[in-house]
Ligand SMILES: Nc1ncnc2c1ncn2[C@@H]1O[C@H](COP(=O)(O)OP(=O)(O)OP(=O)(O)O)[C@@H](O)[C@H]1O
């Protein structure tokens with residue numbers, strides 16, 4: 130399997146604080162790779178660096194061999210690297226369906242002027258976005274809520290909507306920051322199945338998650354970050370047996386890494 | 389609302405402004421109303437621009453600057469270069485678009501109160517510039533702007549020379565109202581097209597919008613450009629209606645009023661600025677009778693209205709429909 134993303138010596142300093150420190154790893158095509166680590170370890174910062182929301186202090190991220198660090202986030206998204214947010218970030222005052230429709234932005238063939246004038250291309254786009262949105266909504270089991278204002282959704286559905294917004298951009302790599310946070314056991318189970326189906330759709334998925342049982346179940350490989358540094362990388366079984374990982378999580382319960 | 393009801397609404401509105409209002413004025417003999425309503429129409433065009441910037445989540449208190457620019461561009465083009473009034477309408481708008489791109493690029497990064505403050509300062513800077521620049525004629529401004537000439541196509545006169553008219557105010561009323569209808573039709577189309585949805589996404593969350601691939605810098609400039617275009621158009625026609633322009637033609641107060649018009653009408657409704665302008669303009673003038681208490685009563689009424697109807701006057705209809 131080839132690498133779709135190469136993270137090389139990635140470093141981010143906020144003033145005196147080094148949030149991400151010389152992190153290097155590869156992401157293979159169509160894998161589910163989880164990034165784990167204690168609170169404040171630098172996971173979200175790492176995701177923001179990969180999706181070009183932050184510019185690295187040192188190092189770079191290459192996507193399909195091309196450097197994407199330092200580009201504007203909308204350009205990285207256009208290339209195919211899209212993130213979702215740790216907080217439930219959605220377009221609050223739009224309906225669920227409109228949230229997904231608007232997120233089809235990158236797929237439009239018509240120009241803005243075309244949409245204003247209602248050209249044939251624009252109308253074809255709008256039809257296609259509507260159909261695709263309905264497909265995504267049913268994929269996420271949100272069809273029943275499609276006309277609801279997004280801000281009125283219960284928490285678990287909000288997360289799903291956040292992922293739906295990411296999906297609508299038709300990404301090659303989707304970065305999910307704590308997609309299972311605040312979910313109960315049942316909801317997590319469904320969400321795990323949903324992430325698996327993302328991969329079946331051909332996506333490469335990067336995941337930051339604190340829910341260790343879910344991470345162990347879902348991941349092909351895991352990268353462990355502590356104080357901004359990568360301390361381990363491997364399959365779930367390897368990570369669970371890794372001395373440095375156990376040490377980093379000491380003080381926390383042992384079962385917190387799924388043992 | 390169904391398409392049918394929309395069409396009927398539009399027909400009623402067009403009938404009202406183009407037929408009923410002129411008829412009422414003729415019957416009552418209140419010719420002065422033409423000037424009042426021309427002002428309302430023009431001010432509502434500028435307010436529509438401010439509404440557009442609200443739509444991407446920016447409180448714009450700089451519209452007075454663009455209206456003033458538009459007024460001066462029209463006045464200078466007409467008096468010094470002999471350009472036809474009809475051409476100066478789009479030209480003033482375009483001048484303001486160019487200015488808004490240069491100004492917007494640095495300041496549109498700001499949000500909330502910071503953008504509002506900088507845009508307010510912009511109005512004052514523009515006024516001071518018009519006092520200082522040689523071409524704008526200083527405090528004396530530019531006066532004696534000639535009335536619009538005729539528009540002919542293939543030798544057929546479509547619009548007569550205003551100077552030959554018995555009452556050019558009626559003609560100006562039609563010009564202003566036509567421009568208002570065009571401006572709001574364009575805004576309506578814009579907001580209900582995909583562009584409107586993208587602007588909305590920007591208003592709700594810029595980070596998320598850029599994560600789905602929206603070039604937020606680009607889009608902010610487009611919205612601000614549209615806003616400034618409308619400001620410029622409004623100002624240019626105003627200059628010609630009053631046949632003069634001074635540094636005080638549009639001031640900070642006007643900028644604030646454009647914004648209040650939007651608030652009062654309702655930020656969620658495209659036609660909010662139109663209703664807001666009408667209400668505020670007439671409300672202010674009605675209170676003229678109260679003399680020194682005019683501002684006090686006006687301000688109190690505004691505060692009370694905003695407390696009772698935080699989503700604007702047009703939200704009244706919405707509540708009723710929801711039951
Ligand atoms: N914009 C910023 N400016 C300054 N410091 C920051 C900034 N963003 C993050 N940090 C700091 O960098 C460190 C890593 O933060 P980050 O959000 O990446 O951690 P995390 O691993 O995602 O934590 P959590 O599990 O709690 O989400 C923290 O100490 C945080 O306070």
Ligand SMILES: [Mg+2]
Pocket residue numbers: 172173174215
């Ligand atoms: Mg985080």
